[in-house]
Amino acid sequence: MMTMKIKEIAIPVILMMVGICSCNSPxxxxxxxxxxxxxxxxxxxxxxxEPYGVYAPNKIVRVNDSLxxxxxxxxxxxxxxxxxxxxxxxxLFYIKRGRGPLxxxxxxxxxxxxxxxVYYDVTTSNAVKIDVLKSLTMQKTVLDTLxxxxxxxxKPIFLRxxxxxxxxxxxxxxxxxxxxxxxxxxxxxxxxxxxxxxxKQSRDCRISIMASSLYCVxxxxxxxxxxxxxxxxxxxxxxxxxxxxxxKRYEISPPTIKSGGNGLSHDNISAFQDIACDSDxxxxxxxxxxLQNDTIPSSECKHLIQYSWEGKPIKHFVLDKNIxxxxxxxxxxxxxxxxxxxxxxxxIL
Numbered sequence: 597m598m599t600m601k602i603k604e605i606a607i608p609v610i611l612m613m614v615g616i617c618s619c620n621s622p623x624x625x626x627x628x629x630x631x632x633x634x635x636x637x638x639x640x641x642x643x644x645x646e647p648y649g650v651y652a653p654n655k656i657v658r659v660n661d662s663l664x665x666x667x668x669x670x671x672x673x674x675x676x677x678x679x680x681x682x683x684x685x686x687x688l689f690y691i692k693r694g695r696g697p698l699x700x701x702x703x704x705x706x707x708x709x710x711x712x713x714v715y716y717d718v719t720t721s722n723a724v725k726i727d728v729l730k731s732l733t734m735q736k737t738v739l740d741t742l743x744x745x746x747x748x749x750x751k752p753i754f755l756r757x758x759x760x761x762x763x764x765x766x767x768x769x770x771x772x773x774x775x776x777x778x779x780x781x782x783x784x785x786x787x788x789x790x791x792x793x794x795x796k797q798s799r800d801c802r803i804s805i806m807a808s809s810l811y812c813v814x815x816x817x818x819x820x821x822x823x824x825x826x827x828x829x830x831x832x833x834x835x836x837x838x839x840x841x842x843x844k845r846y847e848i849s850p851p852t853i854k855s856g857g858n859g860l861s862h863d864n865i866s867a868f869q870d871i872a873c874d875s876d877x878x879x880x881x882x883x884x885x886x887l888q889n890d891t892i893p894s895s896e897c898k899h900l901i902q903y904s905w906e907g908k909p910i911k912h913f914v915l916d917k918n919i920x921x922x923x924x925x926x927x928x929x930x931x932x933x934x935x936x937x938x939x940x941x942x943x944i945l
Contacts, residue, residue, distance in 0.1 A: 653920075701719040709758075724742060794851070820832070867883060868880050
C-alpha cells in the first residue's frame with residue numbers, strides 16, 4: 597500500500613481561482629445561497645486502488661482506526677476491505693457478484709450501523725449485516741439478514757438503518773419524499789413530497805427523482821437528513837415515537853426536466869453525490885456539474901458542505917481533489933474517486 601505523505605504547502609493561486617470561479621458559475625445558485633465562509637482543503641494523504649484491480653469505487657466507510665470498507669461498481673466482488681496501517685497486508689474482497697448462495701447480483705447502500713457494516717441486496721430486497729472483524733479472522737464473509745423486504749410493498753431502493761428500522765424512499769406514493777420502515781420492513785411514517793411545480797408533469801418522473809436521494813441518521817437514531825441527487829433539496833427530520841417529523845427543508849432550485857416530463861435533461865445540474873454525519877454535523881458532497889459534460893463525471897465533486905443537525909449551513913469546504921464518496925471519522929474526511937484514477941484521499945477537517 598502506498599505510504600501516505602503529508603505535504604504542508606501554501607494553496608496555489610490557481611486552486612483559489614478555480615474554487616472562486618466555481619462558486620460564481622451559473623450552476624452555483626445553491627452554493628451562493630449558503631452564505632457561509634469558504635475553506636480550501638488540501639488532501640494530506642492518498643492511496644491508489646488500481647494496484648488491487650479496483651477501478652470503480654462507489655461508497656467508502658470506516659470500520660475502526662485501521663480498517664475501511666469500500667463498495668465497488670464493477671468486479672467479481674461487491675466489497676473491498678483495506679487495512680490502512682499494515683502496508684504489506686493484502687486487501688480482502690467480500691460478497692461475490694452473482695445469484696448463488698452468499699452472493700448478491702445487485703447491491704448498494706453500504707453504511708455503518710453501530711459496529712456492523714450494512715449492505716442492501718436490491719435484487720432480493722434483503723438488508724444484511726456483515727461482521728467485518730469475524731470475517732477478517734475467518735477469511736470468509738460472515739453475514740446475517742437484518743430485514744427481508746421481499747414480501748413488502750413498497751420496497752426500498754436505497755436505505756439507511758436506524759434503531760427504529762430504516763429510512764428509504766416511497767415508490768408507491770408520489771405524495772411522499774421519504775419514509776420510515778419498521779424493523780420488520782413495514783412502512784410506518786412519511787415526509788411530504790418535494791414541491792417543485794415542474795415535478796407535477798409526470799408521476800413516474802416525480803417518484804424517480806425523489807427516489808434518487810441520500811439518507812443519513814445521527815448516532816442516536818433520533819435525527820435524519822435526506823439530500824436529493826438531482827436537485828439541491830435537503831430535508832431534516834426528527835424520529836419520535838416511531839414517526840418522522842420534518843422540521844427544516846431547503847428547495848433551492850428545481851431539476852431540469854425533458855419536455856413532457858419524461859426524464860432528466862442532459863443539462864440538469866447534479867446536486868448531492870454523497871452524505872455523511874457524526875453526532876455534531878451533517879456533511880453533503882455537492883457536484884454542481886452538468887449531468888453530461890466533457891470534463892469530469894458529474895459524480896466527482898470538490899464541494900463539501902457542513903450543516904448542523906438543526907439544519908443550518910456552517911461551512912463550505914472547497915477540496916483540491918475530486919471525490920465521489922465520503923466518510924467522516926473523528927476529524928478526518930476520507931473520500932474515494934474514480935477519475936482520473938481510482939484513489940482514496942484523506943483530508944483533515
